[in-house]
Amino acid sequence: MTEATIFPLDHYLVLRNSPLPFPRLSAALHSIKIFAAAPSAHATPKGPLNRRKRATQQRLQELRLYVQQHGNADVPYDYPGGLGQWTTSQRHRWRRGLLPIETFRALSSLDFAYDSYDARWKARFQQLAAFHSRHGHCRVPFNDPEIPPGLYAWLLVQRQRRRQGRLEDARKRRLDGLGFDWEPKKGVSSVIQTMSVQAAFPGVVENVTALQGFEETTVLSSNNAWMLQSGYMVFFMQVGFAMLCAGSVRAKNAKNIILLNILDACLGSICWWATGYAFAYGDPDDPTNVNKFIGNRNFFLRDLNNDALAFWFFQFTFAATAATIVSGAVAERCKFQAYLMYEMMLVLFVYPTMAHWVWSGNGWATAFTDKANLLFGTGVYDFAGDGPVHMIGGFASLAAAYILGPRIGRFDANGKAVDMPGHNASLTLLGVFFLWFGWYGFNPGSTLAIYDASNLAALVAINTTLGAATGALSCLAVNCITTYASTGVVVYDLLMVGNGALGGLVSVTGGCGFYRPWAAFITGIIGGAVYFGSSKLILHVMKVDDPxxxxxxxAFCGMWGMIATAAFADPNVVTQAAGFLEDEDGSEIQRNYGFILGGGGSLLAAHLVYILAIVGWSMGLMTPFFFILKKLGQFRVAPEVEAAGLDVSHHGGSAYPHDPETARAKGSDVTLTPEMIDRKIEEALARAKMPLV
Structure with a gap:
């Protein structure tokens, strides 16, 4: 193998597990070690070449002629004849792990630059080699005007990457071949060096700034920082869920529901570390043994590339979010140990498998693979998790709440629902605002990169905002209309507004990176109405108690969100988020888009199959799981425990020190509750025929 092929191959292997600036593509690159070790075992069978291979060979011949004429393979994108577009397409395929080994070797033999960093690195190395040939060493001076601008800064970056263990072996060997000194100034702070370089080259010299020397490290660091910051915000959504749940239950169960939310994060992190990430994104080394159903490597973070650690953390916060959804549906009557067992099952296996289907790059529903392997030729567009997060949690909640049964007193003898309001609307709405804030990490953070993706992230943030706002207003309007029609009085329901906002947020989660703001506006409006209608359906028709x-x-807004994406996906935004799709002849073609915009029904068909798969997977696994717990007597607390409240029975007393229930649990003689006192006052005023002010 020549020097020209060594670097791209090593770079290919190093980047195999690195996150990409496309939604959930960090695991899409595959290793090609087996091809390098035994190329003959994977040679193309003899026989007539198909149309795509003939087109590839023709393009390779054109590229060879270009190299002979220009001395390099850096073809401009607008080069006549489409050669530049074809080479750009090969780079896209290489980044996704889809470039055939024969094409990879042919391009490598031409010293083809697989990414812009590769080309810049080679240019800098040539500058260093020229300096070495003139001076006999690589000790480039700091501010010598004869030195190419940015070369000194580039050398600092190479030393930094070597210290961090992120410098590719092929690049290190080439630098060692020049006698490069890796530790020339051990007493000088690298931070001071960096500041000095920036100060020395403040302007642009021949279109090269000093900061370009730091670009490769800056890009990776900024993208990782973006993912980490977004992950922190998504993790903060656990606070929102805790406040939402605490305010929505009765005071006697506040401690219990908050504790469940805390344990979601604790137990979820361990389960994600053990098997969750591996099942979701742990693709095999052997590209011929890819599993479209589930991943099978990186258990306990073993062999995970350091550049993927930020991606691991970001994905953990999604798994924890999916798991905590069920806590609200089983509130006030579920056994503590039963919830912990559910949490483990969901994060260890149920959620990761679903994430692998659509986000790993190898799953059967992914949109980021060869056209021939796409579901209905398009795949599924789920930007931030309408399916793996919200629908999986929502339908698991349906299975749990149905099997667990309603709370005592939720329905009267005639089956009519009896109101059981939460004890603190202020906490509930505080939770809504915390969740809304966290959604700005949930959705925009799903770009997985901020470098060259800031415009897409901004669009996603706008769509998220519009979805929440219109969902809240839509739900408020529908509630006002229905209450006026049934009672003659307009009721401005605070809790309906809060849940309407959440319904709007869920509705735009799947498509926020694929359509325009006008579509988010419509999606949120319908999402608020979908929440209102499905809430009434679940309680009054299905008789399922979901506090x-x-x-x-x-569940219901998540389904609507997937349908909305299939309807409103914009072709230009889809290209911005996911890139072009490569056709069989190697040319780039437009990906499928929404049927309302003329994109046909393929995307809708893929999403409908996806919805059915999620419902079947979540209900098919969780229903028997909860049913077994019920049969074993390990699912629901005893009636007397439920009546007394889980806080007093299992958590040492009420969450509120002034609550008389706590005093009675500790042996006090206090027997009246605030509710009882209020009721007595109302009865006395009624007897006196005095209005209650």
């Missing part, structure tokens, strides 16, 4: 309306918010 937080988790099923309506996450």
């Amino acid at each position: 937080l309306d988790a099923i309506a918010v996450h």
Whole structure:
């Protein structure tokens, strides 16, 4: 193998597990070690070449002629004849792990630059080699005007990457071949060096700034920082869920529901570390043994590339979010140990498998693979998790709430629902605002990169905002109309507004990176109405007791969100988020888009199959799981425990020190509750025929 082929091959292997600036493509690159070790074992069978291979060979011949004429393979994108577009397409395929080994070797033999960093690195190395030939060493001076601008800064970057273990072996060997000194100034702070370089080259000299020397490290660091910051915000959504749940239940169960939310994060992180990430994104080394159903490597973070650690953390926060959805549906009556067992099952296996289907790059529903392997020729567009997060949590909630049964007193003898309001509307709305804030990490953070993706992230943030706002207003309007029609009085329901906002947020989660703001506006409006209608359906028709309306918010609005994406996906935004799709002849073609915009029904068909798969997977696994717990007597607390409240029975007393229930649990003689006192006052005023002010 020549020097020209060594670097691209090593770079290919190093980047195999690195996150890409496309939604959930960090695991899409495959290793080609087996091809390098035994190329003959994977040679193309003899026989007539198909149309795509003939087109590839023709393009390779054109590229060879270009190299002979220009001395390099850096073809401009607008080069006549489409050669530049073809080479750009090969780079896209290489980044996704889809470039055939024969094409990879042919391009490498021409010293083809697989990414812009590769080309810049080679240019800098040539500058260093020229300096070495003139001076006999690589000790480039700091501010010598005869030195190419940015070369000194580039050398600092190479030393930094070597210290961090992120410098490719092929690049290190080439630098060692020049006698490069890796530790020339051990007493000088690298931070001071960096500041000095920036100060020395403040302007642009021949279109090269000093900061370009730091670009490769800056890009990776900024993207990782973006993912980490977004992950922190998504993790903060656990606070929102805790406040939402605490305010929506009765005071006697506040401690219990908050504790469940805390344990979601604790137990979820361990389960994600053990098997969750591996099943979701742990693709095999052997590209011929890819599993479209589930991943099978990186258990306990073993062999995970360091550049993927930020991606691991970001994905953990999604798994924890999916798991915590069920806590609201089983509130006030579920056994503590039963919830912990559910949490483990969801994060260890149920959620990761679903994430692998659509986000790993190898799953059967992914949109980021060869056209021939795409579901209905398009794949599924789920930008931030309408399916793996919200629908999986929502339908697991439906299975749990149905099998667990309603709370004592939720329905009267005639089956009519009896109101059981939460004890603190202020906490509930505080939770809504915390969740809304966290959604700005959930959705925009799903770009997985901020470098060259800031415009897309901004669009996603706008769509997220419009979805929440219109969902809240839509739900408020529908509630006002229905209450006026039934009672003659307009009721401005605070909790309906809060849940309407959450329904709007869920509705735009799947498509926020694929359509325009006008579509988010419509999606949010319909999402608020979908929440309102499904909430009434679940309670009054299905007779399922869901204290937080988790099923309506996450399952039903999640389904609507996937349909909305299939309807409104914009071709230009889809290209911005996912890139072009490569056709069989190697040319780039437009990906499928929404049927309302003329994109046909393929995307809708893929999404409908996806919805059915999620419902079948979540209900098919969780229903028997909860049913077994019920049969074993390990699912629901005893009636007397439920009546007394889980806080007093299992958590040492009420969450509120002034609550008389706490005093009675500790042996006090206090027997009256604030509710009882209020009721006595109302009765006395009624007897006196005095209005209650």
